[in-house]
Amino acid sequence: MHNQWDAKLYDRNHSFVSELATDLIDLLAPQAGDCATRSTGGDRILDLGCGTGYLANKIASRGAKVVGIDYAETMIEQARSKYPHLQFEVLDAKDLQYKEEFDAVFSNAALHWITEPEKVVFGIHQALKPGGRFVAEFGGKGNIKAIIQAIHNAVANAGYSENTISNPWYFPSIGEYGSLLEKHNLQPIFATLFDRPPRLEEGDKGMQNWLRMFANSFLNTFSADQQVSIISDIENQLRPVLYQNDAWFADYRRIRIVAVKE
Template identity: 25%
Template sequence: MSDWNAQDYEKNSSAQQKWAQELIAKLNLKGHEHILDLGCGDGKVTAELARCVPGGLVLGVDQSEAMINLAQARYPKAQSANLSFQQMDARQLTFQNEFDVAFSNATLHWVDHHVSVLNGLAAGLRSQGRILLQMGGQGNALGIIQAFETVMRQSQWHKYFEDFTFPYFFNSPVDYQNWLPTTGFAPLRVELIPKDMTHSNSEALAGWIRTTWFPYIQCVPKERAEVFVTEVVEQYLQEHPIRTGGLTHVAMMRLEVEAQKTKAS
């Protein structure tokens, strides 16, 4: 996807950052590893990885030029010697035996052809290298998707979605259990993990929808985009009301994949 608003994402991705921190803890890093962060976005998670490996190196890659530009501006090489960023398509990785760990958080549900991704990761990892990937999985964000579908069917919006194709790839554990052995990985753990995503109020929910569900929003005229987002939020909150404390809640389903490289590259 090339239409990311990097600054807006930076402001509205606190849940993704929290989940990334939980995922980083599962790596049990020693401090010297060379790490690839696949889908690094604005770079704040990549920077956390770099702080975990003062004796190692971390490279963040992302297809979005806007995201890479923001990450490079936020974390200049002069301030973070073991951290760098590069624009690259996850399906066309070009690394060879460079990394001990490949990490990815909240990215691969945007990507088709996961076998191509896994082949690239296997080539880029050193012997016995490992991957830890988390992405939207089967059943993810059903309430949000249903809210979009309800609003899209309304007469004032329907014409903008006549050729719309669902843009996400929410795979199942079975998919990865089939793909991993064929791409040179031994599965260690492949599971769906439910997550409760919270936002402080309806405006924060709208910010998250605007920044991460933009394939829907870009279908409508720009001058009507905010109205469309507001109607989606209102529709969602009708079915999933704000609870005590003012928080909104979205039921998410994350596919988490942990595996080790088995084949020599």
């Protein structure tokens, strides 16, 4: 089951997802058009999993031409509403049809939602021009480890089997993902795995907000009353490790990677 996306709630309570990755654009280094030297008018960049368009707009503000794609229609509708001057399309990253159209493919906090990564990497390679670059950040090995364990415990405590929930995420190691890129002639030139626990919005409601936004693919299999009970159990488990100074944090671990099409 896919996660369901409330675009307005995402922008209101989870804008940190985009804001934390603003420096990823520096790594992308989008090139603006120069009429004197570039007939192309600057880099053409695909923002894969663009969400509500915040980072696509940041990239465009540096003079590049951006196409933002996301499989969630609610996100694309919000992006088009916020940034009507940019191009956004509802597309599945597992089925990219572009052929050597982009100088760069950029992705933030999206690739860990796709459990068939090889299809995505193949499409990225096809979409890039020769020498084009792929710049991405997403959940890496060990991401939300404590949260996932608490989810499984809470489901078991409620009397349900492990099979009740399926894992919607893909969190690879650097070695695993680097090998996948190389297999498809994308040469990694930079890779890092690092902890970055964000502070969640709305104080004591932070963790339940996070769960309802990012883990609703499993929550929605339960009744409203069961959801309240399970969320409470998860909070009780996590409070000693992820709650401090009247705020919740999420135990994020990110993989950040740059690769070039050979």
